[in-house]
Amino acid sequence: MVKTNRKVEAPGKALIKGKSINASRSEMSEVVLPAVTNLLGKLLGGHVMHLVDVVAAMAASRHANSYVVTASVDYIDFRNPINLGELVILKSQVNRVFNTSLEVGVKVFSENPLTGERKHTTTAYVTFVALDATTRKPKPVPPLILKTAEEKRRWREAGDRRKYRLEMRYRKQRSKD
Ligand SMILES: CC(C)(COP(=O)(O)OP(=O)(O)OC[C@H]1O[C@@H](n2cnc3c(N)ncnc32)[C@H](O)[C@@H]1OP(=O)(O)O)[C@@H](O)C(=O)NCCC(=O)NCCS
Numbered sequence: 001m002v003k004t005n006r007k008v009e010a011p012g013k014a015l016i017k018g019k020s021i022n023a024s025r026s027e028m029s030e031v032v033l034p035a036v037t038n039l040l041g042k043l044l045g046g047h048v049m050h051l052v053d054v055v056a057a058m059a060a061s062r063h064a065n066s067y068v069v070t071a072s073v074d075y076i077d078f079r080n081p082i083n084l085g086e087l088v089i090l091k092s093q094v095n096r097v098f099n100t101s102l103e104v105g106v107k108v109f110s111e112n113p114l115t116g117e118r119k120h121t122t123t124a125y126v127t128f129v130a131l132d133a134t135t136r137k138p139k140p141v142p143p144l145i146l147k148t149a150e151e152k153r154r155w156r157e158a159g160d161r162r163k164y165r166l167e168m169r170y171r172k173q174r175s176k177d
């Protein structure tokens with residue numbers, strides 16, 4: 001049983017009430033113009049990454065109701081190119097809240113406005129840390145209320161990714177010492 005519909009206690013604060021995934025689900029879209037395409041008329045991967053960061057931050061800051069900073073991007077793939085003149089549509093949702101950090105999943109689609117054909121082009125997972133507005137130190141994030149089987153699956157998978165992510169962080173630190 002996944003217990004996430006709860007309240008958490010932030011140091012020196014009242015209990016933080018849980019929030020549903022729908023409350024922070026976000027979406028943005030734009031037309032692919034020549035300034036952001038390569039010589040083959042395909043949307044630049046770097047521009048996709050920028051949009052992913054922006055739409056993911058929207059969901060994270062809406063959920064946390066605070067400033068957030070990107071801590072890591074641990075998965076991004078490009079399955080299909082997006083062509084000049086097509087629409088790029090991005091959707092983000094919080095997958096899991098930890099303590100002061102939260103993972104957001106982003107899906108990117110292309111849409112041909114002449115035919116209406118839509119393709120899934122990119123998936124990404126971005127971790128943010130919520131910061132206190134005054135101290136700029138990490139602050140606890142409201143827990144996530146899960147409703148559907150799909151939301152529970154994403155929640156479980158985000159836990160596996162966090163394990164891997166923290167292990168990588170620890171290994172990098174050790175190799176520096
Ligand atoms: C992200 C940042 C706030 C973490 O600060 P820190 O002093 O390392 O904080 P802590 O060790 O106390 O960790 C705080 C949280 O961040 C998470 N975190 C830290 N580094 C992380 C990383 N590389 N990937 C994922 N999560 C990370 C920790 O797991 C912890 O989460 P939890 O409270 O949910 O368990 C800090 O490293 C930072 O400011 N980085 C720069 C962010 C930035 O400039 N981003 C680009 C522009 S927005």
